[in-house]
Amino acid sequence: MHASDHATFEIMRDADIATIARVMAHAFAGTRESSAQWLTAAGLEHMRVLRTPDGSTPACLMRIPMAQFYGGRSVPMVGIAGVGVAPEARGRGHAAAMMRACVQNLHDEGVALSGLYCSTQALYRRVGYEQAGLRYQIRLPISRISVPGKARNVRPLEKADEPLVRACYAAYAPRFDGALDRGAYCWGRVACFREVEHYPFGFFNVAGDLEGYVYLSQQRLPTGRHEVWLTDLAFLTPDAGRQILAFFADFEPTADTIVFHGSPAHPLLALLPQQRYSVEFKDVWMIRVTHLERALTSRGYNPGVSAAVTLDLHDDIIASHTGRWTIGVEDGRGTVARGGEGPVLSCTIRGLAAMYSGLFTPTQARMLGWCSGGDEAMHAAGAIFHGSMPWMIDQF
Numbered sequence: 429m430h431a432s433d434h435a436t437f438e439i440m441r442d443a444d445i446a447t448i449a450r451v452m453a454h455a456f457a458g459t460r461e462s463s464a465q466w467l468t469a470a471g472l473e474h475m476r477v478l479r480t481p482d483g484s485t486p487a488c489l490m491r492i493p494m495a496q497f498y499g500g501r502s503v504p505m506v507g508i509a510g511v512g513v514a515p516e517a518r519g520r521g522h523a524a525a526m527m528r529a530c531v532q533n534l535h536d537e538g539v540a541l542s543g544l545y546c547s548t549q550a551l552y553r554r555v556g557y558e559q560a561g562l563r564y565q566i567r568l569p570i571s572r573i574s575v576p577g578k579a580r581n582v583r584p585l586e587k588a589d590e591p592l593v594r595a596c597y598a599a600y601a602p603r604f605d606g607a608l609d610r611g612a613y614c615w616g617r618v619a620c621f622r623e624v625e626h627y628p629f630g631f632f633n634v635a636g637d638l639e640g641y642v643y644l645s646q647q648r649l650p651t652g653r654h655e656v657w658l659t660d661l662a663f664l665t666p667d668a669g670r671q672i673l674a675f676f677a678d679f680e681p682t683a684d685t686i687v688f689h690g691s692p693a694h695p696l697l698a699l700l701p702q703q704r705y706s707v708e709f710k711d712v713w714m715i716r717v718t719h720l721e722r723a724l725t726s727r728g729y730n731p732g733v734s735a736a737v738t739l740d741l742h743d744d745i746i747a748s749h750t751g752r753w754t755i756g757v758e759d760g761r762g763t764v765a766r767g768g769e770g771p772v773l774s775c776t777i778r779g780l781a782a783m784y785s786g787l788f789t790p791t792q793a794r795m796l797g798w799c800s801g802g803d804e805a806m807h808a809a810g811a812i813f814h815g816s817m818p819w820m821i822d823q824f
């Protein structure tokens with residue numbers, strides 16, 4: 429029997445703030461004050477605690493409501509962050525119990541997906557999360573940005589410009605599988621990441637429309653020079669992308685490097701005449717399919733594909749997921765129905781996450797032992813979930 433067997437998973441109360449700030453401070457090496465600020469800024473209604481029968485709260489997590497783009501459509505997703513267990517209470521199954529309850533709650537609420545960055549994959553794999561995307565750090569030496577011309581139509585953005593920024597991101601992000609459809613929490617981190625304010629600049633076309641923007645901060649180096657760090661970057665046309673590069677080039681007198689996160693195939697890099705940047709792996713992020721039907725029907729698919737496969741699915745936590753399903757795509761829309769006779773792909777809900785995101789194809793997942801089945805089923809599922817390598821600029 430685990431210490432967590434009789435514990436309940438509850439919404440955090442005001443009276444828990446001091447205890448949970450201590451748990452989070454030890455979990456993430458912050459101060460109790462900054463931890464208290466972090467969780468109150470997230471909103472207590474989004475905080476969950478594990479409460480043991482004696483009333484103590486040794487564990488917590490944060491839920492971040494948002495969505496994520498797959499196949500060009502926004503799929504409701506709850507991000508999980510701040511998973512912490514008090515140092516004296518670790519190794520007793522609290523985190524695993526809390527994550528199981530969290531996954532069940534998200535299903536009951538009809539949330540399609542859950543996503544997270546992990547410090548230990550094993551904990552989350554046990555409850556059905558699998559690798560779904562990657563985040564790299566890109567370092568672009570400013571002296572090597574040899575684009576001709578200047579940023580002609582750039583200006584600092586104001587609070588009043590926020591709707592333009594949101595509209596620009598909404599036009600940009602759906603092209604990239606895995607990009608967040610941010611809620612207030614993640615937009616807040618674009619403007620202020622770990623207590624560092626980032627300033628927005630907008631790039632306009634001749635008609636005065638915002639076609640690109642960046643959020644930047646400047647980090648002093650011991651040499652007295654500095655690096656320009658970005659929390660967000662989006663552009664809709666090659667002209668806006670080149671304006672952004674030309675704008676960065678003009679930081680050269682006092683700055684060495686532009687630093688941002690995303691994919692090695694980031695579109696800004698594709699506009700450079702020479703590939704003189706470095707890319708370093710930073711993080712894997714994981715997803716969990718928390719509501720099968722919603723996850724399959726709310727995402728987008730390639731409208732040119734018509735395919736179907738029988739999924740023989742197993743889910744340890746959400747019993748109603750377990751069984752045979754026919755999943756398919758027609759005219760860019762996903763279909764899902766119970767039962768099925770055709771070629772069968774067998775997997776756990778965890779294996780499905782890696783294929784759903786597009787990080788691994790079904791044949792790659794089969795090689796990893798994450799699914800099984802014949803080639804016909806693999807190819808049908810591969811056609812259904814085909815996309816581009818999932819990534820995101822955000823860290824939450």
Ligand SMILES: CC(C)(COP(=O)(O)OP(=O)(O)OC[C@H]1O[C@@H](n2cnc3c(N)ncnc32)[C@H](O)[C@@H]1OP(=O)(O)O)[C@@H](O)C(=O)NCCC(=O)NCCS
Pocket residue numbers: 454455456510511512513514517518519520521522523524525545546547548550551552
């Ligand atoms: C990670 C953490 C939340 C685990 O809490 P816990 O209650 O001790 O975990 P559990 O006892 O429920 O263990 C569940 C599984 O998590 C994994 N896990 C737990 N502690 C781990 C550790 N120190 N290193 C690697 N994996 C670990 C194991 O897979 C474990 O299952 P197993 O014991 O069957 O192998 C806790 O150590 C903690 O708060 N760490 C600091 C903050 C942190 O890393 N949070 C996660 C951010 S994504």
